[in-house]
Amino acid sequence: MQPFFVSEEKLARQAYRYDRRYRLAALILMIAILLQVPFLVLLYDQNRIRKEEESRGGFALQKEAQITAQLSSLNETEVQLARIKSWEPILRGRMPASAVLGAVEQTIPRDVVLSRIVLEAANYRSVSLNPGSFRVPATYTITLLGEQKVPDPGVWESFIAKLLSRLPPGSNVMTSKVGKDENPKTGLLTCRAVLQAQANGNYFPLGVNKVDAEENL
Amino acid sequence: MSKRTDSKVRKDPGSAVALAVALLAVLSIETVYLEDCWKHGEELRKANDQLEASNSQRQRHIEELRLATQKISATFARLNDGIIRVAATEGRLPTPGHNPKGNPEYVDSKVAKSLREYGLAVKSIQEGHRETSISFEAGSNQLELHRLAPFLAEQENSNAFLFVDRLDLIRPTEIPAFSMNPTGLETSLLIRVLSGPK
Numbered sequence: 001m002q003p004f005f006v007s008e009e010k011l012a013r014q015a016y017r018y019d020r021r022y023r024l025a026a027l028i029l030m031i032a033i034l035l036q037v038p039f040l041v042l043l044y045d046q047n048r049i050r051k052e053e054e055s056r057g058g059f060a061l062q063k064e065a066q067i068t069a070q071l072s073s074l075n076e077t078e079v080q081l082a083r084i085k086s087w088e089p090i091l092r093g094r095m096p097a098s099a100v101l102g103a104v105e106q107t108i109p110r111d112v113v114l115s116r117i118v119l120e121a122a123n124y125r126s127v128s129l130n131p132g133s134f135r136v137p138a139t140y141t142i143t144l145l146g147e148q149k150v151p152d153p154g155v156w157e158s159f160i161a162k163l164l165s166r167l168p169p170g171s172n173v174m175t176s177k178v179g180k181d182e183n184p185k186t187g188l189l190t191c192r193a194v195l196q197a198q199a200n201g202n203y204f205p206l207g208v209n210k211v212d213a214e215e216n217l
Numbered sequence: 218m219s220k221r222t223d224s225k226v227r228k229d230p231g232s233a234v235a236l237a238v239a240l241l242a243v244l245s246i247e248t249v250y251l252e253d254c255w256k257h258g259e260e261l262r263k264a265n266d267q268l269e270a271s272n273s274q275r276q277r278h279i280e281e282l283r284l285a286t287q288k289i290s291a292t293f294a295r296l297n298d299g300i301i302r303v304a305a306t307e308g309r310l311p312t313p314g315h316n317p318k319g320n321p322e323y324v325d326s327k328v329a330k331s332l333r334e335y336g337l338a339v340k341s342i343q344e345g346h347r348e349t350s351i352s353f354e355a356g357s358n359q360l361e362l363h364r365l366a367p368f369l370a371e372q373e374n375s376n377a378f379l380f381v382d383r384l385d386l387i388r389p390t391e392i393p394a395f396s397m398n399p400t401g402l403e404t405s406l407l408i409r410v411l412s413g414p415k
Binding site: 019021022024025028029032035039042043046047049050053054056057060061063064067070071074077078080081083084087090091094096097098099101102105113114115116117118119120121126129131132133134135136137146147149186188 | 230233234236237240241243244247250251254255257258261262264265268269271272275276278279282283285286289290292293296297347348349350362363365366367369370372373377378379380381382383384385386387388393394395409411413414
């Protein structure tokens with residue numbers, strides 16, 4: 001009889017209990033079991049999110065189909081709008097000559113009279129249209145020749161400054177001069193000015209309304 | 218014998234290592250799977266966000282179109298009326314440089330008619346530029362400034378594509394400056410109007 005007999009089973013149990021490797025394996029097992037809880041929670045959450053997103057996506061696709069159907073009923077309006085937009089550069093480049101004449105009429109002082117007004121479009125650029133193309137000016141040159149009956153050159157200068165203020169922003173006076181009294185009998189001074197107006201679409205200072213203003217439709 | 222068995226048991230940790238490896242593999246697979254799920258969810262969310270943003274943008278566009286339909290139609294009709302319609306020859310637009318003198322569209326165009334009715338002499342000019350337009354030269358020596366300006370305004374208001382490329386107004390030399398008499402100006406106009414197919 002062996003008083004200190006230890007069975008193999010007991011030895012194995014001891015080995016499981018005290019060997020580092022078995023302990024490490026047991027620790028990993030416990031951690032793995034513990035991690036199953038957050039894993040399952042996260043998995044459930046992700047599944048819920050996926051279902052929600054899928055249903056949201058289905059709804060958005062339905063909405064898209066509805067919108068496409070609605071847009072097709074507005075097709076004609078869209079085509080018209082696209083045509084209007086294609087004309088926009090042309091409309092922007094047109095400085096109404098009548099508005100310039102109106103501005104000259106409104107700003108000219110009593111002591112000045114004009115003998116010649118020249119308005120000339122310049123610096124053309126081509127605007128592509130479907131079909132064809134159209135040339136649009138980038139600037140307009142305004143030449144004014146006249147006489148004034150007072151010796152003060154400030155009268156002409158003030159007239160040109162006022163006229164310039166009525167032209168689109170960015171316009172400038174290229175030359176402006178008041179000449180000598182050419183005819184001593186009349187006592188008139190000859191005047192000349194050349195202005196360059198920018199055809200940039202901002203013709204409000206000239207008193208021009210927008211193309212789609214109610215009164216124009 | 219018991220010592221031998223003990224050492225044999227202690228020296229066989231293969232099952233522990235295998236278990237640890239298997240557990241780590243399971244944990245890794247679970248992590249990768251979760252990450253995939255998360256990425257898929259994120260992709261779905263982003264795609265839905267984009268679709269919804271595009272939908273709301275298009276919806277706004279539709280609302281704006283609906284509200285502006287009348288205005289767009291009226292603006293289009295007004296602008297479109299200004300374009301001189303010419304018959305396409307052999308399936309093409311009028312050839313640039315083609316003399317429109319013999320062209321009935323030119324003769325009948327509203328612009329030429331109204332210029333003529335107002336007492337201006339109208340002459341077509343041959344455009345050397347390759348563009349879809351019709352050009353006129355108009356002149357008069359009877360129009361006074363206070364008559365010419367409103368007439369031009371009327372023409373320009375009724376046709377948004379009427380370009381006055383050149384306007385030259387000269388007071389006749391025989392009229393003295395500051396004359397109070399009505400003065401007919403020597404008027405010369407170069408007018409260009411957008412044309413299009415019928």
